[in-house]
Amino acid sequence: MTASIITGPAPGSSLTDTDDTTAAQTEETDRSPRNARTHFTVAAVFSDHMVLQRHRPIAVFGTATPGTPITASILPSPPSERNAISHAPCCTPQETATVRTTTEGRWLVALPAMGACAAPHRLTVTDGTETVQFDDVLIGEVWLAGGQSNMELELRNSLHPEAAVDNAHDPLLRFYNTPKTGAVDERAERKSGWSVCTPQSAGVMSAVAYYFANRLRAELAGTTEVTIPVGIVDCYIGGTSITCWMSRQRLETSAAGREYLNRYDDQVAGRDLDAMRYDWTTWQTNFNAWNANIDAARTADPDVTWETLNAQYGECPWPPPMTPFSQYRPCGAFEAMVSRVAPYTVRGVMWYQGEEDEAYCERYRTLLGDMIDEWRGLWNDRLPFLIVQLPRWIAKSEADAGRDVMHWPVIRAAQMDAARTIPDVHIVVTLDCGEFDNIHPLDKKTxxxxxxxxxxxRVYGNGDNGDESDNGMFTGNGPVVDGPESTACVRADGNGIIVIFRHADGLHFGHYNGDDLGINRDDVALGSPIDTAELPADASGFALSGGDGVWHAASARILADDEHDSGSGNDAGRRRVQVWSTAVPEPCAVRYGWFSWGPAPLFNDAGLPAEPFTRER
Incomplete structure (x- = not known):
């Protein structure tokens, strides 16, 4: 297959103020003392206002002259500073640990695990001669938000940004934007730092991560008398393949990874470095101009269509030229971003990515599993991964031509398989959240x-909270997170196939983004019922095959509780759907949502969408 669709960075997303050529040319002459001393440095992810992970040993790390002893200490800030930020009393003692720098010049101090505390602390690191000090340090829950443009899309560019940004005032929600680059950029790192969530700062935070953290802050507040801060490490770049987030050593271990490496190596082989820098600078200038035009046009008219934008400003200048310092090259983001923030102690990872790999979708499941395994090794922890399954999407040009290359269903299936086969990997279905002809859907709150x-x-509800003080509320209970899932299909007595679902109490046909019902998504919530239990073939999302490999759109109806047949069993709660098509009198297989773009109307009473599937009878 060849690449037919490009994704690129999310329009309007801020990049670092240095480009990749700067990263390759940065000199040490402007070295800043923020995290650097004569004989040691502390990793840039550590700064004032950071949040440290509770109930886990806290990794503090950096570089130093080999053999240098490094001591890290954390203690409550003086009462005067504490009262200025939080009324919470001091709830942790002073903790100290020392380690000697390795012969490779690296050091890592593991401070003892501590409970959550909203009162500010001071973290100090010293070699016995000089000290680096960080103030207003909180202890709570920390998550890494990773992926490409749909994780990158910032709060200020999401749906209803004015209200969201104006209300984004929470001194106990903080975030760190990892500089976006494909080569280590120490100047950008020195300018980076943790930010307290305010209307002035929150606009450049990942919209997905902001809404995640905002709900987490609110929900965890009810589980314990201790206030729990939340921190987000934003680590993403739009337009990146999953291979950008893995090491060359790991990619070389699989045929799928080697294919990506070989394509990259062929692109840069024998090319002059100065010529590549020139090509990159030219592309960056054109891309920045296009991005600024798109941003201005969408600010002036939030409802402007991509068809209009492309006609006025041209297609996004993509892909960029491939260079050894590009963040879009295999391993680039891993080397310049992931390896710079790891192993900062986090609770888990949110991952929203896959669009850029659609042309090589058959390789995605292998690469996703390899990336999860590599990151867990890097952190030395079986980190939970929360994967956002790709929503529906198709470009207008493809839809107008009646083409659907069916790559995204394969990516979705790979993501689902990873969640079902890799421990502590969970999937969030968003089939109902896509937008026609917009690969960057704006509803990031859902x-x-x-x-x-x-x-x-799945993470806090399993009793793994670290101590008894905040166990219990979500154990065995908590929010409903599973949409309808197909478990079996049987031949119907009369016509077609009956699909049996679980997690399907209150199964119904409901509204979704992009349906043709003439209903504004601002007025009707996703999943709210449609007044029918039966839909025609062009609106059901189901298809049938007679075993010849040809699929036909099929009608569907939700069976009432008393509509039992010999094959369906006695499932209560409207958990069965009959699917039929006159074009397939002897169906052998059924599928739902198996397209890049199409109807996705099936929900449970929690308003959660049914997952896409294909199943043989």
């Missing part, structure tokens, strides 16, 4: 809320 619900249920 996505962030569902991620938070998944974390509350």
């Amino acid at each position: 996505v962030g809320d569902r991620l938070a619900a998944m974390a509350l249920r």
Whole structure:
């Protein structure tokens, strides 16, 4: 297959103020003392206002002259500083640990695990001669938000940004934007730092991550008398393949990874470095101009269509030229971003990515599993991964031509398989959240809320909270996170196939983004019922095959509780759907939502969408 669709960074997303050529040319002459001393440095992810992970040993790390002893200490800030920020009393003692720098010049101090505390602390790191000090340090829950443009899309560019940004005032919600680059950029790192969530700062935060953290803050507040801060490490770049987030050593271990490496190596082989820098600078200038035009046009008219934008400003200049310093090259983001923030102690990872790999979708399941395994090794922890399954999407040009290359269903299936086969990997279905002809759907609140619900249920709801003080509320209970899932299908007595679902109490046909019902999504919530239990073939999302490999759109109806047949069993709660088509008198297989773009009307009473599937009878 060849690449037919490009994704690129989310329009309007801020990049670092240095480009990749700067990263390759940065000199040490402007070295800043923020995290650097004569004989040691502390990793840039550590700064004032950071949040440290509760109930886990806290990794503090950096570089130093080999053999240098490094001591890290954390203690409550003086009462005067504490009262200025929080009324919470001091709830942790002073903790100290020392380690000697390795012969490779790296050091890592593990401070003892501590409970959550909203009162500010001071973290100090010293070699016995000089000290680096960080103030207003909180202890709570920390998550890494990773992926490409749909994780990158910022709060200020999401749906209803004015209200969201104006209300984004929470001194106990903080975030760190990892500089976006494909080569280590120490100047950008020195300018980076943790930010307290305010209307002035929150606009450049990942919208998905903001809504996730906002709900997490609210929900965890009810589980314990201790106030729990939340921190987000934003680590994403739009337009990146999953291979950008893995090491060359790991990619070389699989045929799928080697294919990506070989394509990259062929693109840069024998090319002059100065010529590549020139090509990159030219592309960056054109891309920045296009991005600024798009941003201005969408600000002036939020409802402007991509067809209009492309006609006025041209298609996005994509892909960029491939270079050894590009963030879009295999391993680039891993080397310049992931390896710079790891192993900062986090509770887990949110992952929203896959669009850029659609042309090589058959390789995605292998690469996703390899990336999860590599990151867990890097953190030395079986981190929970919360994966956002790709929503529906198709470009208008493809839809107008009646083409659907069916790559996104394969990516979705790979993501679902990872969640079902890899321990502590969970999936959030967003089939109902896509937008026609917009690969960057603006409704990130629904996505962030569902991620938070998944974390509350699967991560915090399993009793693994660290101590008895905040166990119990979500154990065995908590938010509903599963939409209808097909478990079996049987031949109907009369016509077609009956599909049996679980997690399907209150199964109904409901509204979704992009349906043709003439209803504004601002007025009707996703999943709210449609007044019918039966839909025609062009609106049901179901299809049938007679075993010849040809699929036909099929009608569907939700069976009432008393409509039992010999094959369906006695499932209560409207958990069965009959699917039929006159074009397929002897159906052998059924599928739902198996397209890039199409109807997705099936929901449960929690308003959660049915997952896409294909199943043989």
